[in-house]
Amino acid sequence: MLEGTEGSVLLIRCIADGGNPPPDVSILEDGTRLNGTQEVSYTIPMISRDYHQKIIECQANSDALVSPMKTSVQIYLNSTICIKPLTPTFNTKEISTEETEPLRVSCISFGSRPAATFTWTIGGNDVTSSSTTSPPITVSNDTKTVTSTLTYNVNRSYNEQTMKCEASNTVGSASTIKKIDVTCEW
Template sequence: MTTSALANGLSSLKGSTVQLECPVTVTDSGNLHWNFRFGSQDMIYSINSRINPHLPADILERINITGNHTIGEYHLSIRELQESDNGIYECYITGTASVYRHQLTVIVDPSSVNIDNVLEDEKLQGTEGKDLIITCRAVGGQPQPDLKLLISGIIVAIGKQSLHFTLLKISRSYDRKTITCYAGNEEISHYQIVDSAKLYLNLKPLWPIFLQKSVSTEETVPLNVSCISHGSRPAANFTWFIGQTNMDVTINSTETKTLNLSTETFSVTSTLSYSVDRTYNRQMVTCKASNINV
């Protein structure tokens, strides 16, 4: 007996309807059989348009023989597909040498898909300049679900059941970008299960800027100078140094912090007030902005 296998088989979603077509028609001298094989199971589903009455009730109520019977065309239709319908379906005409096979795969969606380490406010925390590993996992599904990870709508990684993607030394350009993970089946372009989060980074303060181009004062008047830094999260802290030995004079400074609601970052202004004498003339004053989480 010769067996002719259909190219890629068929895949269809659980709960849907599929029609398995037999490529041959039957004449008056033969009968067309549909058989089901899975593991040790071997069941006759139908002979021509007659469905085997001894099939389990769950199968009987879900199958039908379609096609133009007047020309000997008999196709097998299965509705409300179940996982138990996975297997090989064979059609053949008695008295001939060929058997035509369909490998049916019933696709079961995963129960959920999740991005690891997402906070209650749907934010995924990271730190500017450090590696960030993004992990996406699907729960359940048959066969193993395909995963797609997107950042701002662009696919950055694909996998099955679970995947890991590393953003190396993540830059602030990723801050507040949307991460989306889809789970489904690539073969039938079906992706209905989704989880998303927002990348939310601890951000370094931008380079501090003096608010004055130069500073001059009298010996009897305290030095008064201000620095500003933008773009930090959490808010930056300032350190002040003065003189050739970089003496720390931060204790003599005060800070004002302002939250920018559109970027959710802080601008910090620090003002140093320090009494100096002529020995400080032409000495350097340095302000440094930093935050402890970056």
């Protein structure tokens, strides 16, 4: 296991000790191969969450070996490190309702640690009190997925207003915006 912290540098070294002549060594990561003699280094300048649980392989080969010697390591992002939410998504392409019906829309936050909390605004006005949030779900990479649902009564004056769903935690926030379409009978 190799621990890294999102946003920091991670150095991976593959070293073959001994051998005459010195063995060729390689680091393999997602089809990319870095080669060296006796030692090779691979630097990830800014490790991202894409590397969480990724496997890196080290190989040593020489004419004296029938097949290369191999070992691998799995990268883990520190579980104590907080990760800001990814950009949340609405559960529908268009946000629309009839004037006589409550507007009901959900917003989903992925990839945060700790779980995100939500803030809802319509036309710049905070309407979060009209929302409910599901318990967080922990996914395979130890991050949280949370869904918030807003149920809000609108009238024709809300047509073309901007709705914003913001997911935030102790590290940061991300938001998504859509226009509301309110249909009404004249």
